[in-house]
Amino acid sequence: MLKVLISNDDGIHANGIQTLAAKLSQHYEIYVVAPDRERSATGHALTLHKPIHIEEPEMRFPVAKAYAISGTPSDCVKLALNALLVDVKIDLLVSGINHGPNLGSDVIYSGTVSAALEGAIHGVPSIAVSLVNGFEKLADFSHGADFIADFIPKAMKIGIPSKSILNINIPAVPLHDFAGVQIAELGTRMYTDSYERRVDPRGRVYYWLAGEVIDTGDSDDSDVEAIRNNMVSVSPVHYNLTNYNGLTLLREKQDIFG
């Protein structure tokens, strides 16, 4: 039986991870290692300067092990693979289901995606899954969980590209309204990035991020466009950030640097 490690960035008690893990526990041996609280938009942060505490909460479905961690999503996966589950051969990591989209250029901020990338860095086939809902606390994750249960054997069969994860976004519509699966590149998401300037009760100025998404003209091949068409987007995302075209351009002008 496939041994599946499940993590997320919304915290171990979030609806998305609970629905996913309960569903996958019907098919696989499940290990849950997730933050003990919400850790959204932590990017690929690591906890270096503080101890990481662990607890073993009770789960409402059968799991081999479940740990709640006082750290970030990356901490969870690093700690799981190097300490907590070092005697278990994990076959697959699934991070999610995230509450809200992780599309396009936004994936660089995503704790959900970074947990999966940490798995890939350790050589574990890894998938990040997000539901494109409006961040409602009571969103229905069951269609997403059903889709992933069906998707896993297919992904394991064709293989996840080397040094990469699959980043999956699921439209927030019933399963029978899914318009298919699109293998998609990451699109562009632009924000207005407005900040609200306020004054606190002690007279100190503070700012609060209040950005809104601007619809940009994405290519038809992008994940942003796929979701717009009620398709599930599947994007191979890697952790090598070298811009190789840029490398070639710079090398042609290397002389200027001496």
Place this chain on the structure above:
Amino acid sequence: MLKVLISNDDGIHANGIQTLAAKLSQHYEIYVVAPDRERSATGHALTLHKPIHIEEPEMRFPVAKAYAISGTPSDCVKLALNALLVDVKIDLLVSGINHGPNLGSDVIYSGTVSAALEGAIHGVPSIAVSLVNGFEKLADFSHGADFIADFIPKAMKIGIPSKSILNINIPAVPLHDFAGVQIAELGTRMYTDSYERRVDPRGRVYYWLAGEVIDTGDSDDSDVEAIRNNMVSVSPVHYNLTNYNGLTLLREKQDIFG
């Protein structure tokens, strides 16, 4: 006169940013917007759920503006470009000088690099700079600052590749021992990723990350190898994480997903 925004992840009072900003203030109009404390390994985290406080500390060299921010490196740049300095046309962002290397696959964890990427996302030419010292508090950043002062006009002349930053690592040797500049791809840095398991005074188990770098066989073209040869590494790093080779592979097998 070039308007240069300076940020970092070690905090506004760190030696690296102070040395860099003092040096660049001899040539350019300087804006400093940096975290009010150390924010290493915060990855590309954003502060969404808390207010961001700002202060205007006194600086020991001429600046147009200097702000200390209760947020992450990405927050600093986002807030600077969208609120604090919205009336200033910033020509260049320099993030650093970081205390310690940001090489190879490690850049994904780097607050220094993420501040620069945030600049690139906003269309500002951006550079991340790190000194490959052993994290000594009293490292000498002056050679690095001299190098960057000399490098900036060259980089502005040839242009920074689109949607990318230049990630620069500087060897911790005197300027006259620099063996040149290498345009380098990001290499691989592997860690042992050991965690120390300890028990706290109240009997609770905790873990502490204690990884060590393993020397891997990098290609001669990598930043890791460049630093090993006392060269300054200059790597174009972008924020589009799509694995395009993987995209092609997956599309050939698209049928399996229906």
